[in-house]
């Protein structure tokens with residue numbers, strides 16, 4: 009292993025000296041830390057080695073004239089269902105959808121079957137992803153009563169994105185709602201802990217409402233604002249007690265945003281494209297249970313508050329919460345129908361359309377999908393286009409007008425709530441560590457995905 013690395017290093021040193029790159033991206037408008045820059049990107053050995061291709065030759069050249077080149081989009085919340093639920097999704101199709109949608113790295117969630125609760129569960133996912141993932145990946149460890157005391161160790165394992173806690177039951181059996189269990193989880197570990205904040209006791213109490221009506225329009229009535237706010241306040245309190253950093257996933261209410269605005273020093277905030285794009289009751293009338301998601305898509309004034317929170321800087325990252333279920337499953341009568349929709353492939357097209365509509369700037373989008381996750385989670389070498397960083401690039405055409413269709417979906421579930429929607433702004437090519445893996449809606453080459461490295465996970469001595 010060590011010998012191979014030394015040989016690879018020698019080869020790279022030789023090619024650096026000869027100025028022969030793996031890939032040059034030329035002629036694009038590049039979003040760098042200095043702003044929009046018309047420059048080239050020279051990639052060698054998986055890294056960016058220069059931002060000026062003068063004097064370089066390359067095995068592959070990607071012409072980006074008329075395109076914007078963004079740092080690779082990182083989707084920090086996806087459910088890829090492997091192992092155990094592969095009739096909905098698997099690591100190959102999930103990551104295929106990712107790169108077709110311009111995503112270069114994903115954090116995958118632990119509510120698979122088995123749940124991800126041990127080092128062996130994590131290793132099994134890493135083994136399954138090896139050679140099959142099209143983008144880079146990391147896996148969350150579930151936090152529960154059975155592994156609370158081991159979490160400080162588990163969260164530092166290579167390939168682990170950190171600990172994820174479900175305070176309210178959503179899909180799968182992962183649940184930690186008991187005060188004592190939550191306290192044990194929060195106290196065992198130091199990395200930023202991700203949480204699905206809905207109050208389980210209140211959800212149970214109110215489920216009869218949904219059962220009585222059988223109407224998906226009541227989804228945000230059953231899982232109401234108080235369910236979300238109570239859980240968010242509770243976990244922020246427990247994290248404060250322990251001095252633990254927290255990441256509140258898919259925040260969906262104006263009330264939570266107002267509360268979280270006062271806790272920004274240690275608490276980070278995710279919003280999803282569906283909460284920013286769909287609104288009740290219209291989405292339920294048009295899409296039925298396809299719009300059913302936890303926490304629910306709510307009324308317009310909540311969506312407006314999420315957009316305000318993006319503008320005010322309260323929101324740190326966007327995650328798709330890609331949570332596929334088959335159409336058959338979704339067609340069961342509400343509330344038996346499972347919550348969840350696809351999202352990894354549509355995250356960027358939907359958000360570019362919002363950029364086109366003037367709802368956020370392209371710079372803010374890059375902050376939410378690249379710089380934001382890199383900053384919060386301490387990603388080694390990712391999140392910006394700069395010399396020395398991983399050559400993860402998302403090339404987009406801000407003017408391309410395209411239609412999102414079910415046919416375009418790589419997901420096993422094969423549907424999107426945005427079927428038939430026209431958007432302006434489209435991913436044209438995706439580069440993962442210097443490999444062009446998708447271009448013009450087609451996959452290229454082999455799945456080259458590798459585990460993401462985190463600064464807070466066990467350090468790999470060869471990576472300095």
Ligand code: DOR
Nearest residue numbers: 178179301302331347348
């Ligand atoms: O609607 C949801 N479905 N929300 C979640 O947080 C989990 C997810 C799933 O795994 O299906």
